[in-house]
Amino acid sequence: xxxMTFYWGNQVTILFDGWTTSSWISYSLSLLACFLVxxxxxxxEDKRVRFKLLSAAKASNPPKPQIEDPLLQQADGKTAGSxxxxxxxxxxxxxxxxxxxxYLLMLAVMSFNGGVFVAIVLGLAVGYLIFRSxxxxxxxxxxxxxxxxx
Numbered sequence: 001x002x003x004m005t006f007y008w009g010n011q012v013t014i015l016f017d018g019w020t021t022s023s024w025i026s027y028s029l030s031l032l033a034c035f036l037v038x039x040x041x042x043x044x045e046d047k048r049v050r051f052k053l054l055s056a057a058k059a060s061n062p063p064k065p066q067i068e069d070p071l072l073q074q075a076d077g078k079t080a081g082s083x084x085x086x087x088x089x090x091x092x093x094x095x096x097x098x099x100x101x102x103y104l105l106m107l108a109v110m111s112f113n114g115g116v117f118v119a120i121v122l123g124l125a126v127g128y129l130i131f132r133s134x135x136x137x138x139x140x141x142x143x144x145x146x147x148x149x150x
Contacts, residue, residue, distance in 0.1 A: 003112040012113040015104065031115050034108055035123040041101045042127025048094040049132075055087040 010027035013020045014034070021027040105124075109117050 006112050006114050006117065008114045010115075012111055012116060014108050014111050014113075014116060027115065031119040034105075034116055034119040035126075037101065038105055038120045038123030039127035039130070041098065041105060042124060043131050044094065044098045044101065046131040048091065048098055051087075051094060052091055055085075055091060058087070 010024050011020075011022055012027065012030070014030055019030070021030050105120055109120055
């Protein structure tokens with residue numbers, strides 16, 4: 001039976017039928033797994049943002065080519081092939097992996113078990129505290145959504 005409201009108990013199915021808990025030990029291990037995955041989500045998000053900042057810093061200071069070819073340059077002075085660099089593909093792969101983990105965490109919360117909800121929210125908060133709330137992050141702001149800027 002699928003619950004449609006939050007409930008507390010050690011019998012829960014998380015994500016798929018094979019991940020069902022029936023004892024306090026399996027429930028506790030499942031909560032620990034949810035906590036660790038949500039902490040790992042914040043770690044990956046930190047790495048993705050830092051990778052994006054490094055890529056942007058390298059792209060803003062490209063090395064000057066020895067031979068100037070006006071047919072291969074865009075209006076901003078960058079070469080035509082720089083749009084599809086390995087750094088962009090790596091950033092896209094990190095974004096896809098992190099999005100997938102985020103959606104799996106959302107689906108786990110949709111089991112409507114209170115313990116799963118608390119474990120995931122605590123994992124996200126602890127991960128943010130450990131990986132993303134450093135002093136150096138205050139000076140830099142990365143906005144992925146262009147609609148967020150006015």
